[in-house]
Amino acid sequence: MTWKLAKNELDQDQLLVNESLLALGNGYIGVRGNFEEGYGDDLKSIRGTYINAFHDETKIKYGEKLYAFPDQQQKLANVIDAQGIDIFLDDEHFNLFEGKVVNFNRTLHIDEGYTSREVHWVSPNGREVKVNFNRLVSFSRKELFAIQVTVEPIRNVQKVKMVSTVNGNVTNYVEKGDPRVNSEHAKLVALGDARVVGDYRIVQVSTMNTNLSAACVTSYTAKASESIVDSGVIRDTFQFEAGSGPIVLTKKNVYTDTLRHGDDVVSRGVELQRELASFDHLLVEQKYYLDEFWKIADIEVQGDQRLQQGIRFNLFHLLQSVGKDSVSNIAAKGLSGEGYEGHYFWDTEIYIFPFFLMTNPEMAKSLLMHRYSTLDHARNRAKEMGHEKGALFPWRTITGPESSAFFPAGTAQYHISADIAYSFIQYYLVTKDVSFMQDYLAEVLFETARLWVDTGHMKDGHFRIDNVTGPDEYTCIVNNNFYTNSMAKYNLDWAYKIYQELDDKAKTDIQDRIGLEVGEVLAWKEAADYMYLPYSEKLGINEQDDTFLSKKVWDFDNTSEEDYPLLLNYHPLTLYRHQVCKQADTVLAHFLVEDHQDEETIRRSYDYYEKVTTHDSSLSYCVFSIMAAKLGYKEKAYRYFNETARLDLDNLHKNTKDGLHMANMGGTWLALVYGFAGLRLKEDGLHFSPVVVEEFGQLSFHIKFQGRTLKVELSDKFVHYTVMEGESLNIHHIGKGVQLEPGQRKSFTY
Ligand code: BGC
Numbered sequence: 001m002t003w004k005l006a007k008n009e010l011d012q013d014q015l016l017v018n019e020s021l022l023a024l025g026n027g028y029i030g031v032r033g034n035f036e037e038g039y040g041d042d043l044k045s046i047r048g049t050y051i052n053a054f055h056d057e058t059k060i061k062y063g064e065k066l067y068a069f070p071d072q073q074q075k076l077a078n079v080i081d082a083q084g085i086d087i088f089l090d091d092e093h094f095n096l097f098e099g100k101v102v103n104f105n106r107t108l109h110i111d112e113g114y115t116s117r118e119v120h121w122v123s124p125n126g127r128e129v130k131v132n133f134n135r136l137v138s139f140s141r142k143e144l145f146a147i148q149v150t151v152e153p154i155r156n157v158q159k160v161k162m163v164s165t166v167n168g169n170v171t172n173y174v175e176k177g178d179p180r181v182n183s184e185h186a187k188l189v190a191l192g193d194a195r196v197v198g199d200y201r202i203v204q205v206s207t208m209n210t211n212l213s214a215a216c217v218t219s220y221t222a223k224a225s226e227s228i229v230d231s232g233v234i235r236d237t238f239q240f241e242a243g244s245g246p247i248v249l250t251k252k253n254v255y256t257d258t259l260r261h262g263d264d265v266v267s268r269g270v271e272l273q274r275e276l277a278s279f280d281h282l283l284v285e286q287k288y289y290l291d292e293f294w295k296i297a298d299i300e301v302q303g304d305q306r307l308q309q310g311i312r313f314n315l316f317h318l319l320q321s322v323g324k325d326s327v328s329n330i331a332a333k334g335l336s337g338e339g340y341e342g343h344y345f346w347d348t349e350i351y352i353f354p355f356f357l358m359t360n361p362e363m364a365k366s367l368l369m370h371r372y373s374t375l376d377h378a379r380n381r382a383k384e385m386g387h388e389k390g391a392l393f394p395w396r397t398i399t400g401p402e403s404s405a406f407f408p409a410g411t412a413q414y415h416i417s418a419d420i421a422y423s424f425i426q427y428y429l430v431t432k433d434v435s436f437m438q439d440y441l442a443e444v445l446f447e448t449a450r451l452w453v454d455t456g457h458m459k460d461g462h463f464r465i466d467n468v469t470g471p472d473e474y475t476c477i478v479n480n481n482f483y484t485n486s487m488a489k490y491n492l493d494w495a496y497k498i499y500q501e502l503d504d505k506a507k508t509d510i511q512d513r514i515g516l517e518v519g520e521v522l523a524w525k526e527a528a529d530y531m532y533l534p535y536s537e538k539l540g541i542n543e544q545d546d547t548f549l550s551k552k553v554w555d556f557d558n559t560s561e562e563d564y565p566l567l568l569n570y571h572p573l574t575l576y577r578h579q580v581c582k583q584a585d586t587v588l589a590h591f592l593v594e595d596h597q598d599e600e601t602i603r604r605s606y607d608y609y610e611k612v613t614t615h616d617s618s619l620s621y622c623v624f625s626i627m628a629a630k631l632g633y634k635e636k637a638y639r640y641f642n643e644t645a646r647l648d649l650d651n652l653h654k655n656t657k658d659g660l661h662m663a664n665m666g667g668t669w670l671a672l673v674y675g676f677a678g679l680r681l682k683e684d685g686l687h688f689s690p691v692v693v694e695e696f697g698q699l700s701f702h703i704k705f706q707g708r709t710l711k712v713e714l715s716d717k718f719v720h721y722t723v724m725e726g727e728s729l730n731i732h733h734i735g736k737g738v739q740l741e742p743g744q745r746k747s748f749t750y
Contacts, residue, residue, distance in 0.1 A: 006105065010101075010104075018033055020656050024137040025336065027142070029049065031135075036084060047170075049081055049083070052323045052329075053398050055398045056210050057075070058072065058184075078173070080168050090157060094129070102120040103120035116132060117132065125156075134150075143254045144276065149248070149249045153243070153247075160239075162249055165235050166218050182338060191203075200217050211258075215265040216269070217272070225237050255269070259327050298702075306646065317336065318356075330367065342398060343397060348423075351622070365436075374394075378393045382451055389450040391448055393417045414468045417452075418487035420444065452465070453524060465532075471585045473567070474614075475585075478544075485534075489593075496521060533596060552578055590602045591627055606628070606631055645668050679703075698713070717750075721740055733750075
């Protein structure tokens with residue numbers, strides 16, 4: 001059960017949720033789990049196929065547009081729909097919402113990377129059939145989405161007809177009333193071409209404004225009796241006689257786009273079609289790829305099997321969503337839906353990146369390279385925002401320009417620049433890659449350090465940063481947000497440190513490249529040393545910002561269940577005027593840069609902020625789980641972890657239909673590895689401080705670190721460390737240095 005997810009519901013709400021849960025992707029393309037034949041007219045579906053980073057731009061409409069508000073917004077486009085296959089049994093349409101469903105099994109095979117939908121059905125006129133749809137989006141051939149349909153007539157069926165479509169007339173999904181979903185501009189692509197050339201069906205679309213094109217080239221394993229092209233839809237009919245065993249049709253769709261494949265997307269698609277293998281072979285390839293992935297990425301827990309399933313499901317979707325080509329990143333909803341319009345946020349760096357960093361550093365690097373490719377946009381944005389120097393990364397974007405229209409909870413989240421710097425530093429700590437440090441890390445750190453020096457100022461002996469928003473989007477535009485200041489301090493400290501580490505040639509190089517002066521480096525050090533980190537003497541906690549603690553506490557007792565998430569029911573100002581947090585803020589800073597504070601401050605802060613946090617954002621539970629584990633609040637750590645591991649599976653935020661919550665999925669890995677195993681990545685290597693959670697019985701996982709693969713196994717009394725690959729390694733177990741020899745399993749009590 002833990003490697004499979006069965007989803008057999010047929011009610012409207014759950015069908016939409018299942019479209020996200022059973023979405024397939026490979027970081028390049030993503031296809032929602034729609035039914036090939038649709039649901040009929042009475043039920044709604046969000047039918048979607050996406051290419052990571054393939055987007056259009058639309059003009060943002062403002063009532064009042066002030067200086068440097070972004071003009072355009074990028075939006076991930078829904079592209080050519082190749083899912084369609086209708087089946088007719090002697091002209092009776094196969095449809096699960098009519099006739100009688102004798103048996104229905106719909107499964108996501110997490111270990112094998114495909115979905116199956118097995119139906120045993122009797123039509124209203126008594127025709128009986130078994131139909132099986134298998135589909136996969138290939139990891140080894142990134143452009144390929146394939147469907148195999150098997151029809152087995154059982155009773156009263158003479159002829160089987162399949163009508164398969166490739167549809168270039170597609171729109172995006174819109175929904176009014178939820179700011180997390182696109183509310184207008186449904187039409188993002190226009191039809192370019194739809195034709196049949198030999199064995200190939202070719203559909204091409206182009207974006208309205210960004211001048212991008214995508215093509216889908218489709219082939220079939222059977223010969224069509226008729227192919228019709230009508231208004232951008234290619235419709236192929238396949239006729240079969242019943243009686244000689246199962247009827248099989250395989251449909252292979254190759255997607256290409258101008259961001260990756262050059263201008264002639266059709267020719268490239270046709271070339272790729274020529275190299276394809278049989279469906280059975282594709283399944284074998286897929287399994288091989290996933291075996292390699294799971295060897296390192298899997299985390300095993302004993303005890304609650306539902307949690308184990310949640311963990312694997314979440315890690316699988318991270319793999320399905322992550323851009324692996326430096327052209328793209330990982331969207332807040334991955335490639336499973338249109339919520340947040342395919343935008344990349346800080347979710348990547350703070351919540352998702354560590355998983356890839358420590359299980360697949362190559363993929364992690366590609367995420368960094370994507371951010372690096374947007375550095376010029378960030379430099380321009382900093383200028384636009386009135387800074388003399390530096391780089392201000394956008395709150396939400398696809399290719400680099402700021403796409404956030406609501407600046408208090410958007411552009412004002414300056415912390416994203418420090419978050420990105422943080423992830424570059426983490427990569428360096430894990431790989432010790434010196435050429436990466438010289439070629440990329442230094443530049444990103446220096447440009448972001450410049451931003452902080454330009455944004456803040458010295459006053460009364462402190463370096464202060466005014467008018468920014470921290471992670472908590474229920475408290476906006478504040479002075480000295482503790483999280484922002486802590487992360488900026490880390491950013492500045494490291495910028496100074498890395499400057500010292502550069503050799504003379506590298507120093508001259510970067511000085512020339514970005515016009516750096518030595519005086520600036522000293523200013524970074526000064527800003528870091530004097531960074532103001534607000535602290536309340538009275539409560540012994542870090543203040544979220546200068547005014548948070550003086551506000552009125554939200555009346556939680558008189559807020560009903562239906563009023564959550566508060567953002568859908570209260571004007572932002574109402575929220576800003578209260579002590580109420582949407583998500584972890586100070587508590588998150590204590591996780592990421594724990595050495596800035598003593599443990600008692602961290603504990604008191606946790607106790608305080610927990611009471612005023614709604615967790616209306618899915619980015620919250622995992623952080624509270626990690627910090628509860630650190631502080632020895634085991635029951636809470638486990639409880640918050642439960643919310644994290646099954647958030648989408650159980651639709652806990654009630655919006656899984658709009659796509660999966662990727663940051664929370666990354667948070668699942670963080671909660672296990674950083675929470676229960678107590679991992680911290682420091683300059684002197686890996687530190688572990690495990691905490692016992694009886695419910696798990698056992699927890700084991702692998703991580704990659706500086707060329708080694710380390711296996712960590714935790715039981716309720718012991719922890720075992722084994723270097724599985726690579727040289728000996730020094731780690732810290734509860735503060736004590738330990739030398740691990742290759743292959744030797746060292747055990748400790750804790
Ligand atoms: C959260 C942000 C997050 C965004 C995208 C919002 O609800 O408050 O922190 O970046 O969702 O996941």
